Amino acid sequence: MSAEDDIRYFSYAAFIRQKLGGRVQKLSIDAGFTCPNRDGSKGSGGCTFCNNNAFSPSYCHGESQQVLREVKPISQQIDEGIRFHQWRYRKARRYLAYFQAYSNTYAPLEVLKQRYEEALNHPQVEGIIIGTRPDCVDEKIMDLLAQLAKQHYVMVEYGIESCYDQTLHRVRRGHDFAATRQAIRLTAEHGIACGGHLILGLPGESREEMLAEAEILNALPLESIKLHQLQVLKNTLLAGEVERGEIKIHSFTLTEYISLVCDFVEHLRNDIAIERFAGEVPPRYQALPDRAWRHEDGRYVRNEEIAPLVTQELQRRGTRQGYARQK
Numbered sequence: 001m002s003a004e005d006d007i008r009y010f011s012y013a014a015f016i017r018q019k020l021g022g023r024v025q026k027l028s029i030d031a032g033f034t035c036p037n038r039d040g041s042k043g044s045g046g047c048t049f050c051n052n053n054a055f056s057p058s059y060c061h062g063e064s065q066q067v068l069r070e071v072k073p074i075s076q077q078i079d080e081g082i083r084f085h086q087w088r089y090r091k092a093r094r095y096l097a098y099f100q101a102y103s104n105t106y107a108p109l110e111v112l113k114q115r116y117e118e119a120l121n122h123p124q125v126e127g128i129i130i131g132t133r134p135d136c137v138d139e140k141i142m143d144l145l146a147q148l149a150k151q152h153y154v155m156v157e158y159g160i161e162s163c164y165d166q167t168l169h170r171v172r173r174g175h176d177f178a179a180t181r182q183a184i185r186l187t188a189e190h191g192i193a194c195g196g197h198l199i200l201g202l203p204g205e206s207r208e209e210m211l212a213e214a215e216i217l218n219a220l221p222l223e224s225i226k227l228h229q230l231q232v233l234k235n236t237l238l239a240g241e242v243e244r245g246e247i248k249i250h251s252f253t254l255t256e257y258i259s260l261v262c263d264f265v266e267h268l269r270n271d272i273a274i275e276r277f278a279g280e281v282p283p284r285y286q287a288l289p290d291r292a293w294r295h296e297d298g299r300y301v302r303n304e305e306i307a308p309l310v311t312q313e314l315q316r317r318g319t320r321q322g323y324a325r326q327k
């Protein structure tokens with residue numbers, strides 16, 4: 001490996017190569033599930049930052065449908081997703097179906113089984129990744145996933161968002177961090193791979209508190225993580241709170257964010273794969289588009305530009321993932 005190839009962190013691509021022996025492309029699908037923080041069982045307004053439309057690809061929904069939860073059959077979504085991605089990932093032949101929208105373990109067991117199996121029965125799908133809330137899993141769901149994991153790759157990806165109860169309460173998450181700890185442990189005990197999603201920049205959290213989250217997560221049997229900067233999206237409770245001046249959020253400059261992420265990576269266990277460092281939502285969904293990162297010529301900074309910047313900064317520092325834990 002040349003010095004330029006040394007990206008200084010454990011990439012998700014390397015993790016998937018270890019797990020599945022080669023490149024496998026993720027395909028987002030929307031299985032039509034809902035969310036207990038939206039349907040009234042935990043809450044009705046959702047988490048304050050959530051606008052699910054912002055991250056559901058268009059191929060998941062029928063053209064004339066106004067109701068989001070009416071979705072196309074999963075096998076059709078997978079076929080369309082493969083065609084949709086083919087221009088970009090020409091070499092992709094193997095896929096993981098990513099149950100992304102809303103809470104994908106929030107339905108009766110037989111419905112979950114049917115939806116997961118529909119994806120797994122597609123000839124080009126080798127496994128499933130299930131995004132969900134920590135309070136939407138139990139022993140029975142884990143037993144089902146463990147059964148499926150005997151023949152396929154299965155991973156559960158939890159929306160952790162914050163390790164602090166005060167923050168989780170502030171963003172109306174509807175569960176505490178103890179639920180996250182419990183869900184991650186339950187998943188690992190069933191032999192199922194487990195990832196998480198963490199937001200940096202949630203209201204009220206200091207830089208030190210965000211960095212301390214790396215150590216909190218290090219203590220859990222987590223195999224991968226996605227980091228996102230807080231983005232204020234249109235049609236969210238958060239956008240209203242910011243507009244009315246009820247809440248102050250810190251908008252990172254790109255340089256500040258890269259510095260924070262590099263510090264975080266230095267504190268993170270070096271066997272936790274990092275899938276992404278930042279989120280990217282189409283400008284039409286941004287409530288504060290002026291705060292989006294741009295190049296000097298006005299172009300938006302694209303998500304794929306962030307990882308090389310993290311690598312460059314770690315190389316400049318002479319550090320890497322887990323560096324601060326070895327000192």
Ligand code: SF4
Nearest residue numbers: 035037046047050102
């Ligand atoms: S972020 Fe997830 S848990 Fe929160 S309201 Fe949206 S779908 Fe539900």
